[in-house]
Amino acid sequence: MAVCIAVIAKENYPLYIRSIPAEHELKFHYTVHTSLDVVDEKVSAMGKALVDQRELYLGLLYPTEDYKVYGYVTNSKVKFVMVVDSSNTALRDNEIRSMFRKLHNSYTDVMCNPFYNPGDRIHSRAFDNMVTSMMVQGC
Amino acid sequence: MEGLTLSDAEQKYYSDLFSYCDIESTKKVASNGRVVELFRAAQLPNEVVLQIMELCGATRLGYFGRSQFYIALKLVAVAQSGLPLRVESINTVKDLPLPRFGASKNEQESRHTTSYSSDTENQGSYSGVIPPPPGRVQVKKGSVSHDTVQPRPSTDQQESTSPVVSPQQSPPTSPHSWRKHNRHPSGGNNERPLPGPGPFWSPFSEAQTGSSAGDAMWSGHSPPPPQENWVSFADTPPTSTLLAMHPASVQDQTTVRTVASATTANEIRRQSSSYDDPWKITDEQRQYYVNQFKTIQPDLNGFIPGSAAKEFFTKSKLPILELSHIWELSDFDKDGALTLDEFCAAFHLVVARKNGYDLPEKLPESLMPKLIDLEDSADVGDQSGEVGYSGSPAEAPPSKSPSMPSLNQTWPELNQSSEWETFSERSSSSQTLTQFDSNIAPADPDTAIVHPVPIRMTPSKIHMQEMELKRTGSDHTNPTSPLLVKPPDLSEENKINSSVKFVSGNTVADGYSSSDSFTSDPEQIGNTVTRQRSHSGTSPDNTAPPPPPPRPHPSHSRSSSLDMNRTFTVTTGQQQAGVVAHPPAVPPRPQPSQAPGSHVHRPVDAEGLITHTSTSPQQIPEQPNFADFSQFEVFAASSVNEEPDDEAEMHPEVLQVEKTSDPSSSLRVAKPDGRVEEKTAASAPANVGKSTTPLAPPPKPIRRRLKSEDELRPEVDEHSQKTGVLAAVLASQPSIPRSVGKDKKAIQASIRRNKETNTVLARLNSELQQQLKDVLEERISLEVQLEQLRPFSHL
Numbered sequence: 001m002a003v004c005i006a007v008i009a010k011e012n013y014p015l016y017i018r019s020i021p022a023e024h025e026l027k028f029h030y031t032v033h034t035s036l037d038v039v040d041e042k043v044s045a046m047g048k049a050l051v052d053q054r055e056l057y058l059g060l061l062y063p064t065e066d067y068k069v070y071g072y073v074t075n076s077k078v079k080f081v082m083v084v085d086s087s088n089t090a091l092r093d094n095e096i097r098s099m100f101r102k103l104h105n106s107y108t109d110v111m112c113n114p115f116y117n118p119g120d121r122i123h124s125r126a127f128d129n130m131v132t133s134m135m136v137q138g139c
Numbered sequence: 140m141e142g143l144t145l146s147d148a149e150q151k152y153y154s155d156l157f158s159y160c161d162i163e164s165t166k167k168v169a170s171n172g173r174v175v176e177l178f179r180a181a182q183l184p185n186e187v188v189l190q191i192m193e194l195c196g197a198t199r200l201g202y203f204g205r206s207q208f209y210i211a212l213k214l215v216a217v218a219q220s221g222l223p224l225r226v227e228s229i230n231t232v233k234d235l236p237l238p239r240f241g242a243s244k245n246e247q248e249s250r251h252t253t254s255y256s257s258d259t260e261n262q263g264s265y266s267g268v269i270p271p272p273p274g275r276v277q278v279k280k281g282s283v284s285h286d287t288v289q290p291r292p293s294t295d296q297q298e299s300t301s302p303v304v305s306p307q308q309s310p311p312t313s314p315h316s317w318r319k320h321n322r323h324p325s326g327g328n329n330e331r332p333l334p335g336p337g338p339f340w341s342p343f344s345e346a347q348t349g350s351s352a353g354d355a356m357w358s359g360h361s362p363p364p365p366q367e368n369w370v371s372f373a374d375t376p377p378t379s380t381l382l383a384m385h386p387a388s389v390q391d392q393t394t395v396r397t398v399a400s401a402t403t404a405n406e407i408r409r410q411s412s413s414y415d416d417p418w419k420i421t422d423e424q425r426q427y428y429v430n431q432f433k434t435i436q437p438d439l440n441g442f443i444p445g446s447a448a449k450e451f452f453t454k455s456k457l458p459i460l461e462l463s464h465i466w467e468l469s470d471f472d473k474d475g476a477l478t479l480d481e482f483c484a485a486f487h488l489v490v491a492r493k494n495g496y497d498l499p500e501k502l503p504e505s506l507m508p509k510l511i512d513l514e515d516s517a518d519v520g521d522q523s524g525e526v527g528y529s530g531s532p533a534e535a536p537p538s539k540s541p542s543m544p545s546l547n548q549t550w551p552e553l554n555q556s557s558e559w560e561t562f563s564e565r566s567s568s569s570q571t572l573t574q575f576d577s578n579i580a581p582a583d584p585d586t587a588i589v590h591p592v593p594i595r596m597t598p599s600k601i602h603m604q605e606m607e608l609k610r611t612g613s614d615h616t617n618p619t620s621p622l623l624v625k626p627p628d629l630s631e632e633n634k635i636n637s638s639v640k641f642v643s644g645n646t647v648a649d650g651y652s653s654s655d656s657f658t659s660d661p662e663q664i665g666n667t668v669t670r671q672r673s674h675s676g677t678s679p680d681n682t683a684p685p686p687p688p689p690r691p692h693p694s695h696s697r698s699s700s701l702d703m704n705r706t707f708t709v710t711t712g713q714q715q716a717g718v719v720a721h722p723p724a725v726p727p728r729p730q731p732s733q734a735p736g737s738h739v740h741r742p743v744d745a746e747g748l749i750t751h752t753s754t755s756p757q758q759i760p761e762q763p764n765f766a767d768f769s770q771f772e773v774f775a776a777s778s779v780n781e782e783p784d785d786e787a788e789m790h791p792e793v794l795q796v797e798k799t800s801d802p803s804s805s806l807r808v809a810k811p812d813g814r815v816e817e818k819t820a821a822s823a824p825a826n827v828g829k830s831t832t833p834l835a836p837p838p839k840p841i842r843r844r845l846k847s848e849d850e851l852r853p854e855v856d857e858h859s860q861k862t863g864v865l866a867a868v869l870a871s872q873p874s875i876p877r878s879v880g881k882d883k884k885a886i887q888a889s890i891r892r893n894k895e896t897n898t899v900l901a902r903l904n905s906e907l908q909q910q911l912k913d914v915l916e917e918r919i920s921l922e923v924q925l926e927q928l929r930p931f932s933h934l
Contacts, residue, residue, distance in 0.1 A: 092930060112475040114445030115452075115463035123460055125500065126467050 002099065002135050003067065004028035004083035007107065009119060010076065012036055016122040019083075020135045032081045035061045035069045039079050042071065056104075057097050072100040078107070099134055106130040149216075153209045160208065181215045191215060419505045420487050428483040442476035448485070455489050461498060465489060468502045480507075 004019040006028075019028040038061040058071035063086065072080040080103050084091055110116055110124045160177060178188045191214040420428070429439065435451060436443045443451075445466075452462050469485035470477065477485060484506035492498055 109467070109473050112445070112470065112473055113463050113466045114449035114475065115459050115466050123463065124467055125464055129500075 002082050003085050005131050006032045006081045008079040010078060018131055028083055031069060031083055035081050038062055039071045043073055057100055070096050153212050156212060157205055157208050183218050187218045420483060425483055428486045432479055432482050439479050442478055443482055445475045448477050452489060457492055461492055464498050
């Protein structure tokens, strides 16, 4: 089950970040921040290859004893970072991928809103609902 | 003047009033006209008014400046609250209710007041206030009653408006006071402010009360307000100046300003209807929305791009966040553009939001872009109902005309029909696709795609199968065949032997007649058999696949070879007829036994039989299952005698021996009889079968013998007793020349060798097949394990 989901803008500032257990919010913020380095590393590593769906999904960025961090980057260098609880039955790769896909779709919907200025924090309720659903059930 | 501190509400109110009074926009209000009326509306004694005027210094100045005016108003409030008029009281009195101005009995005044009150409210907290349902209910009732009670006293209106307004504006009394207060001045200035607030208010009140006069007023004022509202909608500053004059505009600003409704009536109607059922769009509203849509996008079927919509809705002064949410709700297909339906839904949501309704989390059904015509018609009905209920707007009982609803509906209908069409097109296309596929499916006969027709590609296989069959049974017939293994069930073997015999006989015949035949007939197998026999071993005698036509009857020591030779010769002699008739495991014996009148074949057959039997004994050692060692021994004894006749004799002798050996010859007879019975079934044409017995591949020697016996039996029976006949037959056999036996021996030796190789190969084949099965099983198990081990993958 995803415990924290963050959307990071191209300039590496957060557009949206939300965690489930409130007490660890700061910890997750820090985790997400540190994972950005890994994301950049991966992105630069495969910059040469063709851009395809596979590359959007970065996979496991790094694991800790409690949780794992997964990354996903869009073509516009907007990054999605997801922190998943390890104690939960290991979510399979495809599940993580589908979660990122949903995230990406919701993000696209937010972008489509003409009242949303790219670079603003995301306040869309639909996006919130989607993220909540993902965090609650983790799928 | 003393410093005057006004609360925000007061400030606004006062400024409104001042603007209201400041007709000439000179920032000075003469002590006449509206001011006087305003003060009069305060319902204060004239002395008090005068006192107030003196206090504020207007008398000194001769006019009301803004500050004086404010002070005056404050004093009015003080006076109304019952406090003595003091200059000091201006600032000292806290929490002074706003000066109330007596309401004139003018509908418009009431409207004004309502407008004012609503204005102030709007300015203040209106936008954030959610009108409680009762208000709506009242409104509803009011509007409903509109039809029934046309004329309504202004008082009623006032009363109705006040309660109506209050709920809308949330309950504080000050609004009431304000309202009344406003009424007074507004009463005096019905004409001027009317264009603005009047129509605005009148529709509003009418929506609530439904006065016909209001209608008149409305109709009169409807045109200007739109413009003003438009203006107000578009530009903020002018609206601010026109605040007092046009409370409607103010209201616009705060409430439905975004709409810039062409008709305030529409707006108010909208409000009321929205209050009543916030998410239903009335016809007028819809018409208005459509008109607005047209201003942006002339094509009603087209889209409004996101940017244009953004600009449009930004005018509503709603916070971007709320606009963003409204967009999310209304952009049903998430394409970044608004269709007419989406636009109307968005507009409606904006109106509702302006009226203080919280935005829903999900798009209400009534706002959903209609995708089905049915929904449209239903919505039309709703809308018309709405219209009736919301009260007659200035523009006359509007749009109950079916034209508008139809107009409204045509759009969505068209949209939806187009959508439907596309949908159907898609579906039809898919159908066509499927049809296509189905058309393609029946492949042309010309195309290379042909149904795989089962063809027996491997005669060899069949040969192999038949070979196996033959082997099982052929071992007996084939003298050289080492493989007589499958003997567990003698009876089966008998049958098989009979069939194999038949086959072999056929094949042999074929072999003789035609060298190669790949038919899947038993003949084929026989051919292969013969071929194999001929190929595999027959280097010495090797005769090309077709066995040598003339097959001398070699007198071979081994009975088997003799048998074969016999069979061959017999077959050659008898051609296929004999071969065909041979299927039953007709042992060569019966043939000789049938000797009475027997042709040469018969003896030959007998010899063949004998040879068969001889071979069978030979095969005995190879097949431990083979039972009849005694026969073998007998045969061995008899084999010394190379004469086939002797052997033939031996066979019957053996048989006879067997029979004689058996204490109960009858049993023997019975056995063969049983066998005969078995074989008779197999061997239809007994006669022919017998004749062709030698042709059959060597079945089990015993069988052969037995068969021969069997075969012989019936005929023997026919002719004579079995034993006797046999003896006779056997006796007749010796007449066969021995040379034939020699050739036969050689051939049969080669045949034997071939048979051996055959058996070896057959064994190998079976073993390999077994291994293959094992490997396949292993593979399956491994695959299963792999499946289990592989992590589940979500798709």
